Amino acid sequence: MTPRxxxxxxxxxxxxxxxxxxxxxxxxxxxxxxxxxxxxxxFAGGLIIGIVLVLRYLTDGAEALRRLPVDPVVLIxxxxxxxxxxxxxxxxxxxxxxxxxxxxxxxxxxxxxxxVSSAVFDLGVFILVTGVVAAILVALAEADDxxxxxxxxxxxxxxxxxxxxxxxVDR
Amino acid sequence: MSVTQAGLLAVLVSVGTFLVLHRSLTRIILGIxxxxxxxxxxxxxxxxxxxxxxxxGSSGADRMTDPVPQALVLTAIVIxxxxxxxxxxxxxxxxxIDGNDxxxxxxxxxRIAAEPDVTQDFGDET
Amino acid sequence: MNGGLALFVGAxxxxxxxxxVLARFQGAQRAVxxxxxxxxxxxxxxxxxxxxxxGPVTTSMGGWPEAISITFVADRLGALMLVIGNVMxxxxxxxxxxxxxxxxxxxxxxxxxxxxxxxxxxxFLAGDLFNLFVCFEIxxxxxxxxxxxxxxxxxxxxxxTYVVLNVVESLVLVTAVALVFAxxxxxxxxxxxxxxxxxxxxxxxxxxxxxxxxxxxxxxxxPLFSWLPDSYPAAPSPVSAVxxxxxxxxxxxxxxxxxxxxxxxxxxxxLLVIAAATMVVGVLGAIAQSDIKRILSFHIVSQIGYMIAxxxxxxxxxxxxxxxxxxxxxxxxxxxxxxxxVVEQEQGTSALDRLSGLxxxxxxxxxxxxxxxxxLAGIPPFSGFVAKLGIVTVGLDRGEWWIxxxxxxxxxxxxxxxxxxxxxxxxxxxxxxxxPGLLRHHPLMSAVTAFVVAxxxxxxxxxxxxxxxxxRTAGDLVATSAPATGGGAP
Numbered sequence: 001m002t003p004r005x006x007x008x009x010x011x012x013x014x015x016x017x018x019x020x021x022x023x024x025x026x027x028x029x030x031x032x033x034x035x036x037x038x039x040x041x042x043f044a045g046g047l048i049i050g051i052v053l054v055l056r057y058l059t060d061g062a063e064a065l066r067r068l069p070v071d072p073v074v075l076i077x078x079x080x081x082x083x084x085x086x087x088x089x090x091x092x093x094x095x096x097x098x099x100x101x102x103x104x105x106x107x108x109x110x111x112x113x114x115x116v117s118s119a120v121f122d123l124g125v126f127i128l129v130t131g132v133v134a135a136i137l138v139a140l141a142e143a144d145d146x147x148x149x150x151x152x153x154x155x156x157x158x159x160x161x162x163x164x165x166x167x168x169v170d171r
Numbered sequence: 172m173s174v175t176q177a178g179l180l181a182v183l184v185s186v187g188t189f190l191v192l193h194r195s196l197t198r199i200i201l202g203i204x205x206x207x208x209x210x211x212x213x214x215x216x217x218x219x220x221x222x223x224x225x226x227x228g229s230s231g232a233d234r235m236t237d238p239v240p241q242a243l244v245l246t247a248i249v250i251x252x253x254x255x256x257x258x259x260x261x262x263x264x265x266x267x268i269d270g271n272d273x274x275x276x277x278x279x280x281x282r283i284a285a286e287p288d289v290t291q292d293f294g295d296e297t
Numbered sequence: 298m299n300g301g302l303a304l305f306v307g308a309x310x311x312x313x314x315x316x317x318v319l320a321r322f323q324g325a326q327r328a329v330x331x332x333x334x335x336x337x338x339x340x341x342x343x344x345x346x347x348x349x350x351x352g353p354v355t356t357s358m359g360g361w362p363e364a365i366s367i368t369f370v371a372d373r374l375g376a377l378m379l380v381i382g383n384v385m386x387x388x389x390x391x392x393x394x395x396x397x398x399x400x401x402x403x404x405x406x407x408x409x410x411x412x413x414x415x416x417x418x419x420x421f422l423a424g425d426l427f428n429l430f431v432c433f434e435i436x437x438x439x440x441x442x443x444x445x446x447x448x449x450x451x452x453x454x455x456x457x458t459y460v461v462l463n464v465v466e467s468l469v470l471v472t473a474v475a476l477v478f479a480x481x482x483x484x485x486x487x488x489x490x491x492x493x494x495x496x497x498x499x500x501x502x503x504x505x506x507x508x509x510x511x512x513x514x515x516x517x518x519x520p521l522f523s524w525l526p527d528s529y530p531a532a533p534s535p536v537s538a539v540x541x542x543x544x545x546x547x548x549x550x551x552x553x554x555x556x557x558x559x560x561x562x563x564x565x566x567x568l569l570v571i572a573a574a575t576m577v578v579g580v581l582g583a584i585a586q587s588d589i590k591r592i593l594s595f596h597i598v599s600q601i602g603y604m605i606a607x608x609x610x611x612x613x614x615x616x617x618x619x620x621x622x623x624x625x626x627x628x629x630x631x632x633x634x635x636x637x638x639v640v641e642q643e644q645g646t647s648a649l650d651r652l653s654g655l656x657x658x659x660x661x662x663x664x665x666x667x668x669x670x671x672x673l674a675g676i677p678p679f680s681g682f683v684a685k686l687g688i689v690t691v692g693l694d695r696g697e698w699w700i701x702x703x704x705x706x707x708x709x710x711x712x713x714x715x716x717x718x719x720x721x722x723x724x725x726x727x728x729x730x731x732x733p734g735l736l737r738h739h740p741l742m743s744a745v746t747a748f749v750v751a752x753x754x755x756x757x758x759x760x761x762x763x764x765x766x767x768x769r770t771a772g773d774l775v776a777t778s779a780p781a782t783g784g785g786a787p
Contacts, residue, residue, distance in 0.1 A: 073317055079314075140263075143263075218478050243475070243478070246427070254467070
C-alpha cells in the first residue's frame with residue numbers, strides 16, 4: 001500500500017458538515033414522507049442520509065462509523081423486512097400484495113391526519129438505503145484499517161494474501 | 172422525439188460503448204454508467220409523447236404524459252445504482268489484491284491453448 | 298389464490314430480511330434459510346398441481362385492475378420451472394449447509410441465497426416483460442454476490458467478466474423493453490402476442506433479435522457463452538451447482554417464451570444454426586479441458602444447444618421435447634456438480650491430472666457420477682435418452698437431417714468427454730500417496746447428491762406421465778401464440 005498521508009480534514013469542511021448534519025437529516029425525513037404524493041420518497045431520503053454519512057466519514061474518519069448505535073447490516077434487515085411485510089400484510093386481511101390502505105385519524109390538537117400504510121414501505125426503503133450506505137462505508141473503513149495495521153506491523157494480515165505488487169496506481 | 176434527445180442518445184451510446192471496450196474496470200464502470208443513462212433516456216424518448224407532469228391533480232388526464240415509462244426509468248435507475256456500487260466494490264477489491272483493476276484473460280484457457288497436444292490427456296488408459 | 302403468487306417472491310425476501318437482522322447468528326440464519334426454502338418448495342408443488350388441474354393463476358399487485366398493474370402469472374410452464382428450480386435450490390442449500398465451506402460461513406451467504414430464490418421464482422412467474430427484467434436483476438445481483446463471496450483473486454478475476462457481461466445483457470434487455478413498449482404500448486405477456494403479430498415484419502424481427510441477444514447471453518448460446526466456463530468453476534461447488542443447473546435455464550425459459558409465444562416462425566434457421574454451433578463448440582471445449590468443473594461447465598453450453606434446437610424446430614412436439622429436456626437437464630447437471638463438490642472436498646482439487654482411482658476408494662461415489670453422466674450423454678435407459686430422442690424425432694419429421702446429425706455426433710463426443718473424467722478421476726490405480734482419506738465429507742452431502750441422482754432416474758422411470766405433462770405444457774404455449782402459427786403440429 002502506498003503510504004497514505006494522514007489527512008487532517010480542513011476546518012471549514014468539518015464545521016460545515018457539523019452544521020449541515022441536522023439540516024440534512026431533517027431534509028431527508030421530509031423528502032421521505034413527502035414522497036407519498038409528490039416527487040421524493042424513501043430511496044431519495046435514504047441517499048441523503050447516506051451523503052451525511054459519507055461527509056462524516058470524510059471529516060471524522062472511521063471514528064464516525066464506530067459511533068453508529070446499530071449494526072448497519074441489521075438496519076438493512078429491518079428496512080427490507082418493513083418493506084416486504086407492508087407487501088404481505090394486506091394478504092392477511094384479504095387484500096392483494098402491496099395493496100395500500102388509508103386511515104383518517106382525528107387527532108385533537110392537529111386535526112385530521114391521513115395515515116397511509118404504504119408510508120411504512122417508504123420508511124423501510126429509507127432505512128434499507130441508509131443501512132446499505134453505512135455498511136459499505138464500514139467495509140471500506142475496515143479494509144483501510146487492516147491495510148494500515150498491516151503496514152505498521154509489517155504483517156500481511158490485510159485483506160490481501162501475500163505482498164501486493166503495486167504498479168504505480170495513483171489513488 | 173426531438174433531435175436533441177436523439178443526438179444525446181447517440182453520444183451517450185457511442186461514448187459508453189467505447190469505454191466498455193477497455194481493459195480497465197474503472198473505465199468499464201464509467202461506460203456502463205453512460206450506457207445506463209442512454210437506455211433510460213431511450214425509454215423516455217421512445218416510450219412517451221411529451222406532456223405535463225403525470226401526477227393526479229396537477230393537470231388533466233388528457234394532457235399528461237404517459238407515466239409508465241417514468242416508472243420504468245425510476246426502477247432502472249435504482250437497479251443501475253446497485254450494479255455500479257457492486258462493480259466499484261469489485262474494482263476496489265481487485266485493486267487491494269494486485270494493485271490494478273485490469274480485467275484479465277481466462278488463465279486456464281490460455282494454458283490449454285498453449286498446450287501442444289490435448290489428446291495426450293487420455294494417456295495410456297484408453 | 299388472491300395474491301398468493303406474490304408470496305413466492307415475498308416470502309424469500311422476508312427471509313432475506315430476517316437473515317440480515319440475524320447476521321450474528323449463523324445457526325438462526327441457516328434455520329431461516331432452510332425453512333423459507335422448504336416452504337416455497339412445498340408451495341410450488343401445490344401450485345403446480347393446482348395449475349395443471351384448474352388452469353393458470355393470475356395475481357395483480359396492489360389491488361389495481363389487471364391491465365395496469367404488476368402481475369404474476371403461473372401457467373403450466375411457469376409453475377413447472379418453479380418446482381424444478383425450488384427443489385434444486387433446496388437440495389443445494391442442504392448440501393451447502395452440510396458442507397460448511399468457507400463461503401457458507403459468511404453472514405452474507407444465507408441472505409444472498411434467499412434473494413436468489415426470490416429472483417428465480419419471480420422470473421418464472423413474471424407476468425410482464427419489465428417485471429421479468431426486475432426479477433432477472435434480483436437473481437443476477439444475488440448471483441454476483443454468491444460468485445465473489447470469498448473475494449479471492451481468482452473469483453474477482455473471473456467474476457469481473459461475469460458481472461460486466463451480465464450488466465451489458467441487462468442494458469440490452471432494458472433497450473428491448475423500451476422498444477417493445479414503444480411499438481406495442483404494452484408490456485403484459487398476455488397481450489404481447491397479439492400486439493406483436495400486428496407489427497410490420499421488420500420491426501418484429503428487430504425486437505425478436507434484441508430479446509434473443511439479451512436472453513441468449515443469459516442462456517450462454519454460441520457466440521455469447523465465453524463468460525460461463527470461466528466464471529462458474531471459480532465459485533464454490535454448491536454455488537456452481539445451482540448456477541449450472543438453473544441460471545442458464547432461466548435464459549432458456551425466457552427464449553422459449555419469447556420465441557414460441559411472441560415470435561412464432563421467425564428466426565427458425567438462425568436458431569438452428571446457433572443451436573448447432575452451441576452444441577459443437579461446447580462439446581469440443583469440454584474435450585479440451587482438463588479439470589472436472591471446467592469440463593462440466595462446457596457441457597452446460599453444449600446441452601443448451603439441444604434446447605435451442607428444439608425451440609427452433611417449433612410446434613407442439615418439439616416444444617414438449619424441450620420442456621422434457623429442461624426437466625431432465627436441471628437435476629442431471631446439478632448432481633454432476635454436487636459429485637464434483639464431494640471430490641473436491643475429499644481430494645482438495647478437481648484437476649484431472651491430480652486425481653486417480655476414486656472408484657476403488659468409493660464405488661458409491663463413482664456410481665453417483667456415472668449415472669447422471671451417462672444420462673447426460675443420452676445413453677438409452679436414462680432420461681437424457683428420452684429427452685434427446687424427442688428432439689431428434691421432431692428433427693427427422695421435419696426433414697432437418699443436418700441438425701439431427703450434429704445432435705447425434707455431439708452426443709457421442711459428450712460421452713467421450715465424460716469418459717475423460719471417468720478415466721482421469723475415477724478409473725485407474727488408487728493414488729498411493731497420503732491424500733486425506735475418504736468420507737471426510739459430511740454424510741448429508743452424499744445423501745443430497747444421491748437424492749438428486751435418484752431424481753434423474755425417477756424422471757426416466759416416470760418418463761411417460763412426465764412427457765404427457767410436457768406435451769400439455771407445450772400445447773398451452775403453442776396454442777396461446779399468435780393465430781398465424783404455421784409450424785403447428787407436425
